[in-house]
Amino acid sequence: MEKSSDDVSNIHNRFSLTLINPASHYFSLIGSLAIATVIVATVYLGYIGSDEIWFRILGVIGALALTQLIDKQFTRKKEYSKSLHASLFGNMLWIAVLLMGLLASVVLVRDASLFFVTYGMFLFASFRIGIFTTTLGASIRKAWAICMVQPLAMFLVMIPYDMWNSMLTNPMAIGFGAVFLIIASVWSVLTDRAGRPGMESTHKTIQAYLASQGNDFTEAEEIIEQRSYKTKVSTSQIRLRSSNGDTEFRMVLPEIHPGPYHPVGGSNIPYLIYKNLDSSAMIMHSISDHSLNLPSKNEVENYLKNLDKSIVKEEGLVCTEPVTVQINKARVTGLLFGNNPLLFLSLSPHGMEDIPNYMKKEIEQYAKNRNYVRILIVDCHNAMGEEISKVDGEDMLKAAKSCLDSLITKDSHPIEFGYANSDSMDVWTEDLGMGGLGIVCLKINGKKFFLGWADANNMENGVREKIVENFAKQGYQLLEICTSDTHYAPVKARNRNGYYQLGLITGAEKLSKWFLEIANYAESKTASAKFEILENETDVKIMGLGIYEDYSKALDNSLKITKGFMIGSVILFIITLFL
Numbered sequence: 188m189e190k191s192s193d194d195v196s197n198i199h200n201r202f203s204l205t206l207i208n209p210a211s212h213y214f215s216l217i218g219s220l221a222i223a224t225v226i227v228a229t230v231y232l233g234y235i236g237s238d239e240i241w242f243r244i245l246g247v248i249g250a251l252a253l254t255q256l257i258d259k260q261f262t263r264k265k266e267y268s269k270s271l272h273a274s275l276f277g278n279m280l281w282i283a284v285l286l287m288g289l290l291a292s293v294v295l296v297r298d299a300s301l302f303f304v305t306y307g308m309f310l311f312a313s314f315r316i317g318i319f320t321t322t323l324g325a326s327i328r329k330a331w332a333i334c335m336v337q338p339l340a341m342f343l344v345m346i347p348y349d350m351w352n353s354m355l356t357n358p359m360a361i362g363f364g365a366v367f368l369i370i371a372s373v374w375s376v377l378t379d380r381a382g383r384p385g386m387e388s389t390h391k392t393i394q395a396y397l398a399s400q401g402n403d404f405t406e407a408e409e410i411i412e413q414r415s416y417k418t419k420v421s422t423s424q425i426r427l428r429s430s431n432g433d434t435e436f437r438m439v440l441p442e443i444h445p446g447p448y449h450p451v452g453g454s455n456i457p458y459l460i461y462k463n464l465d466s467s468a469m470i471m472h473s474i475s476d477h478s479l480n481l482p483s484k485n486e487v488e489n490y491l492k493n494l495d496k497s498i499v500k501e502e503g504l505v506c507t508e509p510v511t512v513q514i515n516k517a518r519v520t521g522l523l524f525g526n527n528p529l530l531f532l533s534l535s536p537h538g539m540e541d542i543p544n545y546m547k548k549e550i551e552q553y554a555k556n557r558n559y560v561r562i563l564i565v566d567c568h569n570a571m572g573e574e575i576s577k578v579d580g581e582d583m584l585k586a587a588k589s590c591l592d593s594l595i596t597k598d599s600h601p602i603e604f605g606y607a608n609s610d611s612m613d614v615w616t617e618d619l620g621m622g623g624l625g626i627v628c629l630k631i632n633g634k635k636f637f638l639g640w641a642d643a644n645n646m647e648n649g650v651r652e653k654i655v656e657n658f659a660k661q662g663y664q665l666l667e668i669c670t671s672d673t674h675y676a677p678v679k680a681r682n683r684n685g686y687y688q689l690g691l692i693t694g695a696e697k698l699s700k701w702f703l704e705i706a707n708y709a710e711s712k713t714a715s716a717k718f719e720i721l722e723n724e725t726d727v728k729i730m731g732l733g734i735y736e737d738y739s740k741a742l743d744n745s746l747k748i749t750k751g752f753m754i755g756s757v758i759l760f761i762i763t764l765f766l
Contacts, residue, residue, distance in 0.1 A: 309364025
């Protein structure tokens with residue numbers, strides 16, 4: 188599990204590479220046209236010294252716009268936005284070459300050489316080979332066929348006719364240009380094979396990922412599902428039913444994990460379970476990791492269909508008051524339903540990644556040794572952090588064991604509950620999933636305790652503490668706030684995480700106001716109840732561990748290859764500045 192966590196973290200750390208691409212194709216369109224204008228101005232003011240600049244600018248802009256439409260026909264899905272992004276970066280490379288050429292002429296005290304104009308065109312073309320083969324889905328042959336079209340069209344319109352021959356037959360420009368075209372082709376072949384044998388084509392995986400970001404997730408799911416395998420996953424539930432049978436509430440602990448990323452596979456599965464249970468549930472984060480992701484929508488449907496077949500394993504009428512044990516950063520809160528403990532594990536406000544499976548096994552064994560029937564463990568997932576340290580892990584295990592020991596000594600009392608959610612409220616925000624917010628009020632031994640839930644991907648550090656404090660000011664005891672760890676994203680977050688954790692956008696005060704409003708309603712609906720423990724086992728495909736190791740290896744190898752080629756290319760380019 189530790190290796191899987193390292194691989195997932197490594198893949199996640201590479202997510203920032205996708206932020207290089209502009210958020211809007213309009214930005215790329217305007218940017219490429221603006222840079223094309225600068226290219227013409229630089230060529231005429233710095234290299235040729237002619238006064239035809241305005242006429243040439245209009246011609247180059249027209250050629251650029253036309254060739255962007257031609258490029259679109261060579262992309263796998265004929266995406267105009269991607270051809271615009273390719274134009275932007277290609278033109279940026281060309282202007283960089285021109286400016287470096289001018290800088291070299293100043294440093295070396297010589298006239299600016301037209302070699303750099305032709306040379307920049309070839310570098311633009313070589314860059315296009317890399318872009319077309321990696322992200323746009325073209326073969327090497329197609330990339331060679333299209334690579335010169337845009338830069339050459341711009342060149343022919345920009346440069347006076349009588350200068351074409353001398354500039355396009357310059358042996359040094361053609362020689363170095365050809366070298367860079369070959370370098371780009373070799374780089375493309377090597378990076379595509381970087382993930383073998385585990386990953387047949389790195390480029391196809393990248394293209395599938397990029398397509399999924401445009402909500403075309405079919406190809407990504409097909410690739411992932413090919414590597415997935417069948418296994419049994421369990422789902423535990425605590426169902427509270429009012430004595431008159433009118434209302435019920437469920438706390439669900441699925442063994443599966445939300446993911447792998449929006450909108451692929453089970454990324455939005457907490458909300459889908461929530462809706463499947465008539466929006467009267469809290470879908471908790473169990474102790475699970477990304478190896479337990481469902482790879483496709485088909486597997487999600489299979490899981491949801493079989494969830495209705497849950498079996499009641501135990502029922503009762505009583506529960507203990509909650510017990511909270513804090514050891515350094517680690518906090519464990521527990522309740523005992525009959526002889527079935529429910530534990531909530533958290534490091535908030537310090538935060539951590541998913542709780543590792545070895546901790547679950549040790550807590551379960553300890554509970555078994557104390558003659559508990561079955562134990563339900565919730566990873567509260569309510570603060571951002573790294574993988575749990577050895578010290579914090581040991582503290583959490585001690586706290587969990589101490590909580591289990593304390594629960595044995597507690598008296599049990601009849602249960603009353605009330606549940607409410609935000610479905611009727613206007614709580615849409617960029618850091619909250621489709622399931623919104625929920626509160627369950629538990630009345631035990633005449634005392635009221637509240638549990639909060641949010642369909643969100645983790646929480647901003649310290650937000651939980653501020654909400655708990657605001658509840659306390661109103662005389663309410665809020666035991667915990669848990670998130671579902673949904674991987675659904677209402678908007679595409681252009682940050683390193685790829686999502687907005689709860690509280691980052693909304694803030695603790697607004698969340699407190701919403702939670703308090705829901706808590707008041709939940710409290711008003713409190714009624715006597717009985718509990719039921721439900722269990723379910725379903726055969727589904729999960730992603731497993733190996734797929735992350737292969738993806739991580741492919742990314743690392745591709746980046747190593749790219750760094751090597753980049754260093755070599757920069758050195759070669761610097762050499763040409765002095766020729």
